Amino acid sequence: MTLTFYDCKTAPSPRRARIILAEKDVPHDVVEIDLRKGEQMGAEFLAINPNATVPALKLEDGTVLTDNAGIAVWLEETFPEPPMMGTTALEKSEIATWQWKVEQEFGMGVASALRNSTPAMKGRALPGPHNYEQIPALAERGMQQIGHFFDKLERHLAGKDFVAANQLSVADVTAFVFMDFAKIVRLQPGEECTNIARWRDSLRQRPAFQL
Structure with missing residues (x-):
């Protein structure tokens, strides 16, 4: 193939x-x-x-x-192995829920903060074939969303190695990638976010996450 x-x-x-x-x-x-x-x-x-x-x-x-x-x-x-979206109904449900949370509450925040504030993206506030003007208020809201999600994820990861279903999943991938990319808007979890740091350091050891 x-x-x-x-x-x-x-x-x-x-x-x-x-x-x-x-x-x-x-x-x-x-x-x-x-x-x-x-x-x-x-x-x-x-x-x-x-x-x-x-x-x-x-x-x-x-x-x-x-x-x-x-x-x-x-x-x-x-390519079902290794599974990254769960194998049981409950695992699939939990992973899908957290994938949605990460995309809507975190990824959208990062995208809004970046695309509505960066001069290089003037007129390109949304990806795709059409042009959209920037809205500065959305950049401010995006920064708030990022901070709120860091707080939520820090609490959620207490005693957990992965974001959902006690296994590596697409939710971990999405959260990890967005967190790295949030550096572009100069916002990262604080030193008090020890659960996020532990989770993040563990994923960094995997070759796929070094790409």
């Missing part, structure tokens, strides 16, 4: 899929898309993913998966 992964080493979204591909040891080719040069808006890439976003995963039959959610589900079904 020949898979083609459309990546961008500097962006957080494709890193999430990159980690899952590595954890599952899935062979694939890589095509690097330079977002800083706007290659995602070029005709060649738009023919692959009209959403003008990475990651994208092209399957052997030519089907293209154009977002992290779809890529994660396809990889889990096609």
Whole structure:
């Protein structure tokens, strides 16, 4: 099976899929898309993913998966070991719940803080083929969301090695990647967040999370 992964080493979204591909040891080719040069808006890439976003995963039959959610589900079904979305109904439910929390409460905050405040993203407050103006108030709210999520995750990780279902999952991947990327808005968990530090240091030891 020949898979083609459309990546961008500097962006957080494709890193999430990159980690899952590595954890599952899935062979694939890589095509690097330079977002800083706007290659995602070029005709060649738009023919692959009209959403003008990475990651994208092209399957052997030519089907293209154009977002992290779809890529994660396809990889889990096609390469079930090691499982990263749970195996029992309860595990799947808990992992899905925390994946949603991380994306909505944390990832959205980081994206809002960055895209609504960075001069380089003027007119590009949302990813995709359309242009949207920045709203400074959303950047302020995003910073608040990040701080609140750090507090929630610190409490949640007390006595736990992983975010959900007592196993490495997509929720860990998403939280880890967004936390690293939050450095770009100069906000990280404080020294008092010892549970987050322990969890984060453990994941850093895994080769896939070093990509």
